[in-house]
Amino acid sequence: MDQPAATRKVVVANPSGFHARAALKVLHLVREFAAQVEIVLDRRRASAADMLQMLALGAGQGQELILEATGPQAEEVLDALQSLFAAKFHEEDDGTQNHP
């Protein structure tokens, strides 16, 4: 990826970790913006447009991720993602906390 236009640190706060349904929400959210996002955990990277890469990160509760964005809406997409991580992917809302 080129030099990112914006970066943000987020923490996986929900107990079940960054699992398939959380990744799915990230994927859908990023699509709404004119931006490309990569997620970095330690030295591993995943495109936020690629489900398999995101799952292969295997980020668990409490782990810190770095979000890097490029594109015209780089800032906006990271704002939205930060809220999503902060809201623990709205897991409580769909009542599936223990059943990702």
Added chain:
Amino acid sequence: MKRLQGIPVSPGVAIGEALVMDTEGFRIPRQFVARDSVEYELERLRQAIEAACQEIGSNRDVVSRELGEKYGAIFEAHLQILRSAQFCDELEEMIRQRHYAPEYAVSRVMRRYAEVFQKVQSRNLADLADIEKRLLRHLLGRRREELSGLTSPVLVLAHNLTPSETANLDRRFVRGFVTEVGGPGSHTAIVAGALQIPAVVGTGPFLTEVSGGDLVIIDGDKGLVILHPDAETIARYHHEAEQIRSLAARLESLRDLPAETADGVRIELLGNIEFPYEVEHCIQRGADGVGLYRTEFLYLGTEHEPDEEEHFQAYSQVVRAMGSKPVTIRTFDLGADKVPSLPSPEDERNPALGQRSIRLSLRHLPMFRTQLRAILRASTLGDVRIMFPLISTILELRQAKMILADVMEDLEEHHIPFRQDLMVGMMVEVPAAVMMVDHFVEAVDFLSIGTNDLIQYTLAVDRSNKDMVWLYSASDPAVLKLIEQTVRAAQRKSLPVNLCGQMSSSPTYTMLLLGLGLRQLSVPPSAIPEIKKICRGVTIADCEAVARHALTLENARDITNYLKGELRKRFPEFDV
């Protein structure tokens, strides 16, 4: 070297390389594609991915609609995994650069991701397995038999074999079966019998100890499986296999002699077949006809319901080959869960007692009528007989016959020829049918006793449950009394009565069955020479004395021991 004891279900000895199928289905072997077919294989991969995506998409929609979006989301996640650019790139790279077959590439890539998921303790490991299975199913489609890419003989080792898996195996190369679960009446047993290859079931878990390509010995006579045999054991089994071949050669000489007892009573020895090609096995052994043509293979291993033409081709091939000898075609005898084109049963907690066989035919009339039309059309080619399975009540039989009459009328209207006088019979395999047999004999042209199910229903024991297999015995006096009662009722009306369960193929029971009055036995073609030899070596009076004594005994073990003793006295060469 490791020995496993299982239940012997099909005799013979096989020594060869293992093909391991685990609970996920086949283990995909290393397979490569030719350079010039890379583009074709890539296209095949793309189509399979597309088909899998479509399927997942519609699952998602149904589940979301019926259970809510959050449940549909897991399918959406699967869909997105399949749409992962990295995943597709890796697959294409393996096919393009390394010339892997798409199936092999999929299993390699999935294996790699599974390792990553495992390392990071991902909760989505099971999702990967699910996606892999789905994708492989689409890639392999109807060509599943090519899956194993068999080019040399193998012994198939599996947890359990489903009917469709066995139906799809490339039989030219399969030399034996072993399954971890299952009993004598399991599907594996029947197919192994049909293929005339040794099989052992119910060994308990062992698949983790063996890999594809390992040397394995299957002893289908003793129920033994030997993993990694040493040189001495291999030599001993080679010697044994040689002796078996020479006994088979001696029995071969009986081929053109009739199955006639020493006192001149002609016994009809018929073949049980599952696949059309087995008609050749019947002819090679001088069978007097086909006593049971199972038609389930038509419905298995295919997504669509077989059409009339497919039925007709399968039937006419066998009928033509048998010439003027009788061919008894049994109508559909499966549960709804085995047939993809039928709606899944909703309340099937107990499939053996549920919607299966004739009950299902009577509920799905278009399917039933298609089969009946094809049988009737084939009836002009020889001596075709129709047999309805699992009849429990008179009403069921009347209903089945009424539909048959209706189909006949339909054919007549369209001037399609068939035999008006073809014989119509039923299987006697539910104890209720025996209780009511005096009524049934008024309504059919013949009876055929199906001992596999009759034993299961009489003794209330699941014939594929290895923990209960001790109770499942053809020697049980209750079973013998039901057989006797059925034969007597048929004799009073001078109706032909046949016995076509596995019981008929065991030499242990031949004298007993003749003594009970049976004059027709239907057996797997491979058993014909042995049973014929016994028929030719006994008199009816002798057999009747054996049957009379057996009926006085009070339990299965005593009866089995008695029958084996009597057999050994007269035929020391049969090691039973």
